[in-house]
Amino acid sequence: MVESDGPDVSACERCPALVESRSRIVNGVGPEDAALLFVGEAPGADEDAQGEPFVGRSGSVLDDALRDAGLARADVRITNCVRCRPPENRDPHVAELDNCAGFLEREIEFVDPDLIVTLGKVPGERLLDRDVAVTAESGSVVDARLGGASRRVLLCLHPAATLYDRSQRGAFEAAVAKAADLVGATDGGEGGQSRLGDYR
Numbered sequence: 715m716v717e718s719d720g721p722d723v724s725a726c727e728r729c730p731a732l733v734e735s736r737s738r739i740v741n742g743v744g745p746e747d748a749a750l751l752f753v754g755e756a757p758g759a760d761e762d763a764q765g766e767p768f769v770g771r772s773g774s775v776l777d778d779a780l781r782d783a784g785l786a787r788a789d790v791r792i793t794n795c796v797r798c799r800p801p802e803n804r805d806p807h808v809a810e811l812d813n814c815a816g817f818l819e820r821e822i823e824f825v826d827p828d829l830i831v832t833l834g835k836v837p838g839e840r841l842l843d844r845d846v847a848v849t850a851e852s853g854s855v856v857d858a859r860l861g862g863a864s865r866r867v868l869l870c871l872h873p874a875a876t877l878y879d880r881s882q883r884g885a886f887e888a889a890v891a892k893a894a895d896l897v898g899a900t901d902g903g904e905g906g907q908s909r910l911g912d913y914r
């Protein structure tokens with residue numbers, strides 16, 4: 715059974731292994747009209763327990779980078795390619811990503827963000843439908859047809875990468891700061907002027 719309400723999914727049993735491993739479906743959080751939409755891979759143990767994306771150690775790294783960029787977590791929308799925790803935190807299988815893809819498409823269409831930021835290789839490759847060298851490409855902005863329109867996508871490292879390799883922290887923070895700058899968030903919130911047209 716699949717049930718959904720706006721960008722949220724209230725019931726889904728398409729992926730038997732994930733139905734088994736999850737405690738709950740973890741929907742996106744943040745304003746439904748956010749200018750910035752961050753897309754991760756799949757919930758981990760903390761997210762599964764709390765029902766919110768990026769609330770564990772990776773979430774702390776993301777929150778810190780947002781704060782340094784002049785943004786609060788509540789200013790942005792945060793979601794995942796897959797809404798249920800994979801067993802033992804394994805990578806989601808292609809079939810699971812496929813099963814959840816329509817939910818992400820609908821969320822993108824519903825939120826209609828000015829910029830999508832992909833956190834890590836998996837969301838980058840899913841949304842761009844090509845191989846992504848995420849370390850080399852972090853911070854680059856590309857166009858992709860998503861949620862019924864052409865969208866700007868900023869590729870970014872996964873925050874967990876900075877936990878394994880502290881030297882990646884600067885590149886991660888720079889990409890988040892660039893995202894904030896592109897949507898005008900660093901020019902004083904609502905008064906800010908989006909500079910998305912200036913970047914490729």
Ligand code: URA
Nearest residue numbers: 754755756757767768
């Ligand atoms: N990693 C992700 O990709 N998503 C989360 O929600 C948490 C960790």
